[in-house]
Amino acid sequence: MKIGTWNIQGLRTKQREVISKIEKMNLDIIILTETKKKGTWEEILNEYLHIWSGVPKDFRARSGVSFLIKRKWTKFIKQIENINERILRIDMNVFRHKITILGVYAVNDNALVDEKNKFFQDLSETIASIPYQNEIILIGDFNSRVGNREREVVGQYGEESINDNGERLINLCKEHALCVRNTLFRHKNIHKYTRIDPVRNIQSVIDLVVVKNERRVKLNDVRVYRQPECGTDHHMVVSKHVFPFRNKRRCTEKDTDFLIEENDVNFKTDLLKQYSVEMLYQNRIKNKLENSEDKSPEEMYNHLKEAVFEAAKEVLGVEHEKSKFVEKFSENLESMIKEKKKIYLAWISNRNDDTRKEYGEKRKEVKELVKIEKNEHWERLCRDIDSTLGYNRSTEAWKTIKNMRKNCNRSKIQIITPTKWIDYYETILQENRVEYQQDLECTHWQEWEPEISRLDVKRALARAKNNKAPEPGNLRMELLKYRGSSIIEYLQNLFNRIEVSGVIPQEWNMSYISSIHKKGDKTSCENYRGISVIPSIARLFPSILKEKIQKGITFSEEQSGFRSGRSCLDNIHCLRQIIEKYGMHNIDTYMTFIDLEKAYDSVPRCKIWPAIKRLKVQEKWINLVTKMYQNTEACIKMGRKITRSIRTNEGLKQGCSLSPLLFNIYMEQALETWYKKCSQMGVPINDKCLHALVFADDQVIMAADREDMEYMLRKLKEEYEKWGLKINLKKTEYLCIGGDASNINIADDEIANVSKFKYLGTVITDDGKIDKDITTRLAMGRNVIKALHGLIWNSVLRQDTKRHIFHSIVKIIILYGAEMWPLTKRRRDRIRSVELDFMRRSLQITRLDKIRNEVVWERAGIQTTITRRLENKALQWYGHVQRMRNERWPKQIVNWIPERSRRRGRPGLTWKTYT
Template identity: 30%
Template sequence: MNLGTWNVQGLSTKINEVLREIRQLNMDIVVLTETKKKGQDSENLGHYDHFYSGISKDKRAQKGVSILIKKSLRKYVSSWEAVNQRIIKINIAICGNKTTVIGTYGINEDDTVNNKDDYFECLSEEISKVGTSREVIILGDLNARTGKKIDDQMIVGRFGEEVTNDNGNRLITLCQQNTLKILNGFFQHKMIHKYTWENFDNPEQHYSFIKKSMIAAAEEAFGRSDNTRRPRTYWWDKEIEDLINDKKVKFSKFLCTKNDNDKRNFKEAQTKVRKAITKKKNETWEKTCTQINTYLGGSRNTESWKTLKSLREDRSNNLISPITLEKWDEYFSILFTETRPEFKNQRQDNINIITSPLRITIKEVKDVCQSLKNRKSPGAGQIAPELIKNGTEKLFSHLQMLFQKCINGEALPQEWKTSYMTTVYKKGGRENCDNYRGLTVLCTISRIYGKIIKNKIEQEYCNMEAEEQKKQAADGHKHSSVYKKYNNTDYYVRLGSKVANEKEETADPKEHKVETRVKCPLTTRSKKLSAET
């Protein structure tokens, strides 16, 4: 017998596609989750009977769970029960064994602790009602990550993934209490069958997949912030809040019923909210202006009113910054355009470089990721450095594959070329753009890629420099170089062979091109400064 589960994310427009797929796979019993189907009933869908449980019909569609049973097995179904919008039970005889199949759509990982407690208590209670005389099979999307076997624990198999979450720990506890096993990890599968696998045609698609997966994982673990630090709107009060809540209720009712009368009520509530907000804004503004008039008074009264009215009537007028965005755009466009003759008139030749392909290892990626600083701006893409530093081996593997494609010549993702720029005032007049310093922030993954390339260049340069120094040390006696002390600085004077023969004993650094070596610790490369005297 073939059993399965499928999160369909809304069944109303996909029912034909779902039936075609499960029939093609020859499935006998399938639990569908997040059906968003209202009410509790059963229906015939051709080759399958459909038992569903959802929210009441006067509410907006959400959640929902159902069971599809092949029509030839319908005679073995003794009873079924729609517990709530997340749990449904059906009693059936499978191969002569009395069995209860429980279909469930689990609570979200970022939901409140109370909601999680209620859901798992309800699920545990339904399992207890079955008793010990029947087999229990639980199918569905429980939003749980249970990891792999630890020590002698027999609840989870040893072929699962590495990650666990709160829902996973709760599910393991539930199975321990009811002598159940989580079978996903008891059978070895290929990696392609453990995860939703995607093939990427170019680095742009691969980067989009990594970014989307990381943001989804962060939302699952931490939730989404409502930005509570933002100051409350100055005109907001309890009256406005009640009117907006009333409008939301009427809007939800209209979405459920699609009734003309409910639509009319929603439109009236919407108009009422708009008028109340406009009135409250005007009242608050007049009150603020009166307070400022009282505080200032005297000869500055007219000046204060002119300033406030200009702020109110023309919000695009920037009274704080002396430099407009258009001027900044023009300034940086000119600044970043190469105008130096030595570069502008340089001939661009096609140069073919034959070398061995560069390889980026996972260790290099991990080392650079761990070197990122916390609490830094993520730039474009909004991927915080902390998310990458605490990533799994799978994340580092994906980053390594992405960077390998880029370093082999494939086009970089467009977002890597996008930067956020801000300016910091240094000195002088604030109206002059030259008196500011520009700061640029690239996206986090772009910075990681840049650091990897930088490390490879430095490593290659260090090796070349070490070989050159060894060669110079070995053949130093053959070179026509004269070492002199001049102004307390160590100079190495390089002379041509003809000059060396004539002036080898009396060479003066002032008459020749000299190369200064600044002595540095062994851990730092020596700096070379050339001077013409």
């Protein structure tokens, strides 16, 4: 394994050049120092995985260290730890040798003593945290001259000089039994010195390779290579490591745990938007679909897939995987870079002042040309966005913007093994509770009359969304939506055949689970959220069943989740109004925000069917739903590979159109008895009591006093346990406005009191005010503006397009839940300042230009300010509430006045007065 290090003195404008040099050197791993990249993450650059650690994004770019690892070695990575902007740690298990590599960029020798102390203390603590049995490789720019006298740490072929950083490094090596290996091998001076001061012409060895004294991995050589050049005064240092063969069992994982994913083909579905292509595609499918009268549902489904794939391949063609947004250099620039390299090699050979001057001039020319080409590249992208945004091709514009801002939000490294993932998901998705381990059976199955019409199929296709993952089966929804009458008729026959026979195609029982990291330790499966994807056609059939089942089903007014004509705003509005009116009348408000532990995945399937039967749903539809939940399986997707399948018999199907309805039915039955037990509690509104506001599994319990709250929580916990659900008491939080703010006890458990809680995206505070919520939304808006700064600042993009970006992205984020904000002058000014910040950036105006806000508004051409739009939203919501039925809680609460005298003093601004 060839491991190198190179101080490149900034990666931003040299990335393509640096990568090409490293590829020519054929290095397996290289540590780049002084990259000046911000933040921490990873990306794919050609054949290398780039992992970096830098300063926070709101700091000035400096320091920075990163790893470039060849893709064939990434499977050996076990852990990545970003210590700080100067130390990056990677743990690997290579041929059963455990190795820890630390990429290091030390502070300068003339830095402050406190900075040196902190750096070497951090480095020492990091080394101390490495397990004893691990091989240790420290490599990077240490800014340390270690001399050649301390023979227990350095070799005899080092330089004579030593500096303060060098003495500190020697002491560190003695403390942890390490040695500097650059000085062990005899080389010419040109292959020994890692840096040459361009001004004083002083040579030094400061880019070092440090390893353990007692090691099993053999180090064959460490030397300098002068040929790679990128405008830095450091040379590349390369070390060669040899791993001895260890005759042990190669792996503890079973071969059957990991499979290669097949049939992963994407077609050019965008072409279907062209009328001629769409008609050709429909005719090809019509010719390929055969008569299906004598076929089973399984055969019909497989025949449909084959016909669609063949037609798509013939008409549309295969779309190759798109790479990340990159900037390509022109042939002219590439030739200039080669000329620069030739001059550089001539200069390091003869050290002539004229050659050095020529090299400096050529560097400047290349740098200027790079800037010009980068600007031209941005201009082309902005023109593409400008020509598509706001028109029929707006989806393409947003894809371009997302690709430009994309920062690889999914990790490219599989730190967790397939076996661990399988064990984890088996624990979650397999029913371990004995009382719920019952096989799903269909009662009184008979051949019913088919009821699914062509109109049902058309509506299901119209509701289906484009650009969604198609797996398993890889049949994209777009290939079905641009359908023609032949596919609709075929799907109708397929669904009716399933309805009559009760036979579900086998692939419909399969799902692929992708794991998305939430926060915390990346090596822990609990810190990931599993996203399940089922086949495209398997989403259409449940969508039709949902329409059939939900006819005649009514839910309580407290539930707003997964219901037509209702949204998060209903619950936010009710909560804000109760807090506001109770505050005006000096009444204490007691609220507990309930968190159910894996509610969607922990629903016992055997208890769903009794809940549906209580609602008197037709038996045929119940039996079909039961069939869909029999023999379900899942595979865990890891990159482009999948594991073996596991059996799933707990929880609802993710991605299935029917699951939200089933969850609402289940929650309704679970809360039915609780509502009766607590009928006289809660918040009295007119002649009724509001006990809770529910949005799917997000639930807030409200009470008039603390004793009622404790009773309601105790009974709620008991009812949920009867139905197989569990309250997560660690995440459940209690918030009190004006009353006793101490923690609440339920039996032996305690629920913590908090001063604020984020409910459905809006911040609720213990003072009952909205200022904290406004502050949070404005901060989120400013973060988006900062992320889009490069796009907004570009002068090529028209001002109309920039305004469209603001209203389509920034404004939506800021104004979420703003319908319930009564605005004062101070609040208006705060909100308008964010819009003004965006417009100043779009016009390339800074504070130093000293241009008044009125002039900025005029130049930006703003007709309607964000506060005016906010007022319009508030009025629209007020009208929407007034048009609701009288039994709806939002309307009842708006017109309700608590039966208590208002507190003394000037009344505050209420939402109803404001609107």
